[in-house]
Amino acid sequence: MSFHTGDRVVLPPYGIGVVSGTCHRPVAGETHVYYQVDFPNTASRAFVPVRAPQGAGMRAALTAADMPDLLCRLQDSQTLNLPRQWAARHRRVTEILVGGDPYELATLTCELRRWNIERGLPDLDRQAFRRAIRLLEQEVRGLEDQCAQDVQRLLDHAWNETPT
Incomplete structure (x- = not known):
């Protein structure tokens, strides 16, 4: 390429x-x-x-043409089988964050968002959640189509959610 x-x-x-x-x-x-x-x-x-x-x-970087797939991944709420044990989970989450694949980041964001809503996130998981959101926001920033705006709104909402 x-x-x-x-x-x-x-x-x-x-x-x-x-x-x-x-x-x-x-x-x-x-x-x-x-x-x-x-x-x-x-x-x-x-x-x-x-x-x-x-x-x-x-x-x-992702383009406007990629936004429908990204939005679908963010809305799909796919589960990511993250280890419950902290050290193993931290290793896996770090691999995803460093790898930078936007679709893996979206799946990680969904999983951590679900955990946050259900029970709140410990500090390091919350940091990873916010890092994943920031990385996705960087890809979406500057794209002007409606789907990109929908992705941005969803990410903004996830950033500001609190546990129920």
Whole structure:
């Protein structure tokens, strides 16, 4: 997969960035070509090898065409078989957050949202829940179609819910 200047990309675990071009950088005596990825609202920048962006986990950000599937995943309330034991659950949740797959994040969000409504979340699970929501919000931000707005409203609602 190749990317072009201006493309929105995701670089887990950093989030959404924009390809600002390519550059040549010397590494171990050889010159290699890298995508320069800038992260909006920060001074952060990443350099990802043009030869193998997938090796760094870089992928194209979701588009408006992806919003119906994401919304469906968020509304479906699929269960994610998370371990009850904290250390194992924390490992699995961290894998999902670092992996950055939006559909896995949506499933994690649904599961943690269900737990939050049923009994409230312990602090570390609540942090993971909010991190998953923030990562999804980054993908949706800037998309103007109705479905993206529905996703954003659902995420806003989940963020502000309290246990019953």
